[in-house]
Amino acid sequence: MMTEFVVSLGCKCAVAPLLGDCNLRIRALSGEELFAFQVPVTHTIKQVKLRIWEECGAHFFTQQVVHPNLGILGDGISMQELQELHDPIEVLLVRLPFDDEKGPLLFNPAFRGDAAAVQWILGDAAHPDHARVADGCTPLVAAASNGHLEVVRFLCEAGADKEKPKQDGATPLFIAAYQGHLEVVRFLCEAGADKDLSLKQ
Numbered sequence: 633m634m635t636e637f638v639v640s641l642g643c644k645c646a647v648a649p650l651l652g653d654c655n656l657r658i659r660a661l662s663g664e665e666l667f668a669f670q671v672p673v674t675h676t677i678k679q680v681k682l683r684i685w686e687e688c689g690a691h692f693f694t695q696q697v698v699h700p701n702l703g704i705l706g707d708g709i710s711m712q713e714l715q716e717l718h719d720p721i722e723v724l725l726v727r728l729p730f731d732d733e734k735g736p737l738l739f740n741p742a743f744r745g746d747a748a749a750v751q752w753i754l755g756d757a758a759h760p761d762h763a764r765v766a767d768g769c770t771p772l773v774a775a776a777s778n779g780h781l782e783v784v785r786f787l788c789e790a791g792a793d794k795e796k797p798k799q800d801g802a803t804p805l806f807i808a809a810y811q812g813h814l815e816v817v818r819f820l821c822e823a824g825a826d827k828d829l830s831l832k833q
Contacts, residue, residue: 654711656680658725673715678707690727691791693754698724728757735762738771742787745780750787760792768799776804776820779813784820794825803829
């Protein structure tokens, strides 16, 4: 099931265009305003999606921003480029559901550290928390156990549960620490993983 919101973009530039801010108002299709915030006009669609994820939990890889004339907007388009088209402008934010059937496709590239493949599969709305039946291993556990920091980052951006354990109770943070992958441990801690979550055997 898709969820749709209207995003109003009102970009007001200061003396120099790159110093301006863009006011974003997120409204339901009914017209009810859900939240609003400002971003610099230099921000890209990707940065806006990440901010929307922070505000309302709409995971980055499930968001599509649709312009009435341009269609789906690429992640690299800046607010400045949109402001040059029309001020203010409204686009449609579409939240796609996770595709559970594509979740298993993440395991091998996550285990190997193939960040490009993981990003591509996540971009197709694969569920980042798909757990292997045999042992409950998730793509995040697979990436963390092998120290693949970039893959861990992509999975977390996609909304992977940073504390989802395997069947034996081992969390991604525990496994990364046990394997000595300090950069992954640091990233997971900074991303909010529970350092005190004990291993439950």
